[in-house]
Amino acid sequence: MPKKRILPFIILGIINNHPQITGREITAEFATEIGDFWKASHSQVYPELKRMFNDGWIYDSKSKNNAKERYYTITAQGHEVLNKWLDQLVTDLPIHEDLFSLKLFFIKDQHDERIPQLIARQLILLKKELNYLEQRRQTVFANEKTIQNNYGHYLILTRAISRTQGQIQWLEETQKQLEE
Template sequence: MAQKNKLKYIILGLLGEHDLTGYDIAKAFTADIGEFWNANHSQIYPLLKRLETAGLITHQLQLSGEKLEKKVYSLTAAGQAQLSDWLHEPTTELTASKDEFVLKLYFVQNADDPMLQPMLTEQLRLHQAKLAHLQKQMTRKFSAVASKTDNYGHFLILQHAIEREQGYSDWLAQTLAQKTLRAAAARNHL
C-alpha cells in the first residue's frame, strides 16, 4: 500500500484552524505537534508550494512593517474536503516508532554490558524532563474543565503523551533498579 503524505494533512489541518504563515506552521512542529510528529523547513515550504499548485491552499501577501511581505496561507474548499475525507478514513495500521535508544538497546547482548547503565540513566533523565514538560503543558492549556472540551483531540493527545512518558520513565527506573540489584547480588557472591 502506498504511503500517504501525512505532513500534507497536518498542514491542511493547521490551516483549517487558522490562517498561518509558513513560519507559523514550522513553529507548530516545535510546540504542540512536535510532541508526536516531526517536520522541518525543508519539508514544509516545498509542500506549501505543491498544495497551493494543487488548489488545496491559497495565500495572501501581508505587509509586515514597512517593506517586509509575508505569505499568509489559508485552506480552500478543496483543501477542506481533502482534510475531511482523510479525517473520516479509518486508521487501520499501527506505525512503528523510530526510537534510536530502543534500536541501540536491541543490540546490547549482555545484562552486564558497561554501557547499559549510562544509556538507561540518560534516557530516564530525558523522559522525566519530557514528562515534566508535558505536565506543564497540560496545566497551562487545560487547567479549566471547560477548556478540555474546547480542543478535545489535543487534550486526549496530551493525556496520552503524559501516560506514555510516565510508563517509559517507570520502565527505565525499574530496569535501572533491577540492574543495581543484580550488580549488588553479584558483588555479594564474590
C-alpha cells in the same frame, strides 16, 4: 505505488486550526505543538504550500505589514480533503525508531556496564519530557472550555503523559532489578 504522503494533510490541519497563518508560523508549529509527533523544516513547508495552493486546497492573501509575508487559509475543497483523510481509519501501528531500544538490542551480556548507563540517561530524558508535557497541560489547558474545544489535542497530550510515566516506571523498576 508511491508511499503515502502525510505532510500535506498535517499542514492542512494546521491551517484549518489557525486561519490566516503564515508559512513561518506553520513551521514553528512543528517545533512546538506537533513537534512530538512529526517534524518538518521550512524548506519542506514552503514548496508544499505552493503545491497545496495549486491544487486548490488553500488560498492566500498578502500581508499589509510585511512585503513577503502571506496568510494561508483553507478552502472548501481543502476541508473536504482534510475530512476525507481524518475519516480514514489507521491501518498499522507506527514503528518506533528508537536508538535506546536499538542499542540495548545489541548488548548481550546481562552485566554489561552500558545497560545501566543507557537506562540512566533515558530516565533523565524521559523525566525532562514528562516535566515539559505536564507544564503544557497546565498552560495550554488551563480551563475546562479549552479542553472541550480542543478535545483531540487534549487527549493526545494526556496520552503522552501517561505513556511517559509508564516508561519511567518501567525503567526505574528495571534499574532496581539490575542493582540486585
